[in-house]
Amino acid sequence: MKKLLSIFAVVAFAFSAHAGTLDDVKNRGFLKCGVTTGLAGFAAPDDSGEWAGLDADMCRAVAVAVFGDRSKVEFITTTGKSRFPTLASGEVDMLARNTTWTISRDVNLGFEFVGVNFYDGQGFMVPSALGVSSATELDGATVCIQTGTTTELNLADFFRLNGISYEALPIETNDEGKENLFAGRCDVYTTDASGLSSTRAAASNPDKWVVLPEIISKEPLGPLVRHGDHQWGDVVRWSLNAMIIAEELGITSENVDAQTSSNVPEVLRLLGVEGNYGEMLELSNDWAYQIIKQIGNYSESYEANVGPDTPLEIARGLNALWTQGGILYAPPFR
């Protein structure tokens, strides 16, 4: 019986074990990236039907690192609930989907968060006509909440802690939340503050909505991959880090060509002029150069998608570099 079992284990292994994700992606010829069903500024189709946003840029950066081509991505939409099974089953190679890094997701669900591309926190949005100025005045309100999210748990904790009651209206997607909030089925919509700004920007009259000052949780949002494939995890991690380091070093998509003849050693290492960091990752040596050239550094991506000049109007805040009062920090490139 024991022998039979071991035969089965071997057979099972043969079926489940595959080459690393990086090889799979290379063989397939494009990257499968899980994103939201549409959250302006993070991942949503733009006017020309192209996926755009901070998370979409994250996907494209990885595609550029692997293929040197920003178009080699298939965007696969996932809801708050479907995202984890989609990643676990191998339907996508990575998630860049406003996903909060928590211990249970990192450890218990069998995923690996490779970094943070947006530091967020949970907030509340109400119609300004309600005259509410603080979340503690929300006793008895009906709250629209996306199911299967950390915000659902934070919400219960916040109201319990403050001894006030609420009625939860569970919704599946951000669009459903918008619809219910705008129809007055719920008084309050709660999700990450960035998501609220995005929803507010999409309203026909944004001035009619106000985001309350309370931020009730830490929501570090970042890309994640399946646990156990370290090589692939490294590729995604350093694609993100390359964008942050590029901002630190002042390299932009515009000056990147000039920077290849820079005299700063870290710039030369990052752009692949010196060293063989690309080979270590099993990528071409100019992978980071291509990311910066085709996508831009972190700041460029931020300003184009969610920054003060976009409809979302989110100031850099926590997401500024550590040298500029924020907490954005990447390990050294050496």
Add this chain to the structure above:
Amino acid sequence: MRSNLGFFSDEKFRSIFFQTLVVGLFALGLFFVISTTSYNLEKRNIATGWSFLQNPAGFDISFSPFLEFKSTDTHLKVYFVGVLNTLLVSITGCIAATILGFILGIVRLSSNWLLSRLVYIYVEFSRNVPLLLQIILWYSILIQLPRVKQSLQVLDVFYISNRGLYSPRPIFESGFSYVLIAIVLALISSFLINRWAKKRQDKTGQQFPVFSSSIGLIFIVPLILFFILGSPLSFEHPELKGFNFKGGLVIRPEFIAMFLALSIYTAAFISEIVRAGIMSVSKGQREASAAIGLKQTWIMRLIIIPQALRVIVPPLTSQYLNLTKNSSLGIAVGYADLVHGFGGISLNQTGQAIECMAIVMATYLSISLTISFFMNIYNRSIQFKEK
């Protein structure tokens, strides 16, 4: 001629051999699936086991009419809340669909051209449009109702808004239990009167006004008692306080949308089943009963329906099963049923998809088997009994 295949030419041996082979292959396949799954779960560090049922849920469920639910309660309680909500919409849906379906089935056969055409349009529309779309349609209509601050007031005590239908909640004071006991006693005695009257009619042919006497017993007697005891019943009226109505009973739009969509959709199928059942009773039966001078309503009640039921009940059972399983679509509008709460939120927060789905599937299986069991008993009781 004996072939040199030996045992294999023996028909009995051959059939046993192939059956064993099939069962063996099936067991092997099952074993393979289970071992692969558990191997992969372990490899990906995904937690397994049932201990998560005892962990606190951490989220709130606001639609729980039977059990009070707090975010500190366990996932097991999430399960029970879900089962009760699934049963609530399934049972009320089955009752409404049956009543509506019977009426429509009979109207469809009416000689009134307009009525029968209207039912025809209804049936063709609702059974040819996907149920999910109908649920979403009803919900979209319901959330376009006035906002809570501009609620429609009906008869001074009901409030209708897109947060639901608010009505006064009855509060039973001491003494009301006597009224309840009186109602139960009245129900039992009307049942006994009915049996006695039937027996007497079989024996002597004399009739007894069972219907009116039962009405008297069930309604008038408890009502008199109610007033003698000094009306031990009061109502808590809903009041608009802050964001929402406080107090009173509330029926949520999510439930109403599910209830309407499920019963209207299933009623279309049931009406066709009823029509087929009635048409299966031969024309001669109707003519014969008219010939002995029975009233139209009696012909339907005493001659046609009992015979039609034999054809109606078996497909009716599968409609009940369909309705119950279709209630899992509640997730589309946020109705807190079993799939939404336990099979959705709990699954997502714990990540234990296989365990949660296994429990949900086993639950639907048990509910369906229970419905089949009782419907089969009922089916046997109405079958033609040879004397």
